[in-house]
Amino acid sequence: MAPACHATKPVDSDSLMKWTCVGSGGFGCVYKARHKQWGFDVAVKLLHDDVGNVMPKDAALLQEISHMEKVSCEFVLRVYGTFEGVLPFRGISIERGIVMEFMSRGSVQTLLQDLHGHPPWPLTFRLANQVVLGMNFLHSRKIIHQDLKPSNVLLNDDLHAKLADFGLSRISTSASSCKTTVKVGGSRKYMPPEAFEVSYEPVRAFDIYSYAILLWSLLTGKEPYPLADNSLVALQIPLGQRPSYKDINQEEVEGLKELVDLMKTCWDGNPLKRPNSRECLNVTEDVYSKHRKDIHAAIKHVLTQLESNMSTHNTSGDESNKTQGRMSLNETVNASRIAQAEADVKPEDRISRSAESMNAIAKAKFVDDNRAALIQNTTEVMAIVEELGEMVHRETRADIEAKKTSQEQMRELFLKTFHPGGVAVKAAFYSVLEKHHPELLEKRNVQ
Incomplete structure (x- = not known):
């Protein structure tokens, strides 16, 4: 230790x-x-x-x-x-x-990406419980996190979770008479409806709502509202829009229904109807206790899968990425699995598979080599910015939105995000292009 x-x-x-x-x-x-x-x-x-x-x-x-x-x-x-x-x-x-x-296993967000879905249920339930344990401790010390989301829940070697990124945290106004000039922050997809009001002062119920959306991501392995831009989120959340949970089979495993019910209560539009962190903890502890005996097998399974992906990546010939630690898991897939399934891949899907097999440095080089053409031909700029998430500075987002054309928006993105962000950000941009502009990746050089 x-x-x-x-x-x-x-x-x-x-x-x-x-x-x-x-x-x-x-x-x-x-x-x-x-x-x-x-x-x-x-x-x-x-x-x-x-x-x-x-x-x-x-x-x-x-x-x-x-x-x-x-x-x-x-x-x-x-x-x-x-x-x-x-x-x-x-x-x-x-x-x-x-x-x-330093947390060597990245974050819950990277884990969901690496596994292409939620972890085995025992680990999912432990993570859900440990996030509440951290949140409850914060609230007991009169601190509001104000930015709970999968990327701010970090994982150690044994996949235990710890809350991180307290840049937006503040003293709870429900426990202090002090007024501050700190702006309400956080990622809009995880912000409660009342936070979009101009005069809103954050209280603990802010974190409870954020936890509900984070819990949804844990249970589904997905990102909420993947195609919605910030303006649409800000409009729809106060009107009652929430991520769909209809695909969650609540009878699949014991305790899942209780967590879904907790999730729905935590994202209630009325902050006074949301449970407090201690009440959340009662539910998550009870659910996890039912699966505690299977946690070691679940962790072993996940670590074996992650190490298999890492081993495949490291033997691909890119020695420089070995120093990147767990981050490289977000930028590669199991090459042997791809090879076995390649015969069944549809022609239109081969571009995406080919892109996945590239390492981070190759993706970043592609972005650098084709800068002019990508600026000229990329049109879904705000959707891309949204998927890049916190990689794009809040002020940069506003600057991009203010531009009149997609070309101007892309120039701004290159100048203020890709250039200073380095390999990781450019590689993430390349991966997002697979969804919004696969035609730009059909050739290794789009110019």
Whole structure:
């Protein structure tokens, strides 16, 4: 177990080595690095200079660290300290960030993508319970997370879940008379209907609603409203729109019906009718207890599948991606499974299969090599932005929406997201093109 460290203690760049980018988004970038003295890997989160015009970057960092210190527990990501120093690959400017626990298995979002669906039921129920355990602890400390979603639930080696990303967290207004100027944030697909009101002040019921949509993703293995843009979501959620649960066979396994009933109660349009986190915990603990005996077999099954995918990827000849850790699982599929099924693939599906077999670096290179043609021919820009999620900064989204043509929108996306985001963002863009513009991927060079 990693030793405890005081969050106020600085960690300088000389203490860290083996830097690797493991994620980026609207907030900034997250790097994996090895601490020379401690002897284990840590995550270093660096914010963009502009974090949404809500507050100065240094103030945002201090607020996030403060919240993480208050809610440190088994089900919340640990903070080790503050980072201040010069990155070996980003020039001579001083960077500031947060040094945190590194979660080697990615997030619930990446797990769902890697498995192409929900995990085995015992693991699904444990994850659902551990998210509530983390949320309940936050609420007991009068903290609202305000951005609960699959990408903010991280997984360790044994697939235990911890809540992360407290950049939008705040003191509960239901427990404090203090008023703040912090904007209501979060991903719109996970925001409750009342949050779209101009004068809304977040309370704990915000997280309860977000948990319901997160639970839906866990139970279905899918993303909510995959084709809806932000404006449509903001319009339909207050009118009662929710993800469909008709395809969930509630009789398939014991306890599933109880979780679906909890989900529906948690996303009630009236925040006063939603249960509190302790009431949610009573349900999720009871459901998980019915399957606890099967959890080890479920974890072994999932880890074997993930390692099989990783092994196939690593033997494909791309040695450089070995340093990317679990992130590479999001950018490849089991090559042997593809080969066995290739004879049955329809001609129109071969493009998609071919695209899946490419590694992240090849996808990013394709995007770079075909920049001009992609700007000219990509039309479903806002749908693509929506699927890229937090990789696109909130302010960048607004700038893109303001552009009059798809070409102008794409130029903005390249300039403000793809160029600074690096391989991971470009590879994600390539994968999204498979759904919205497969014709652009028919040839390796669209120019």
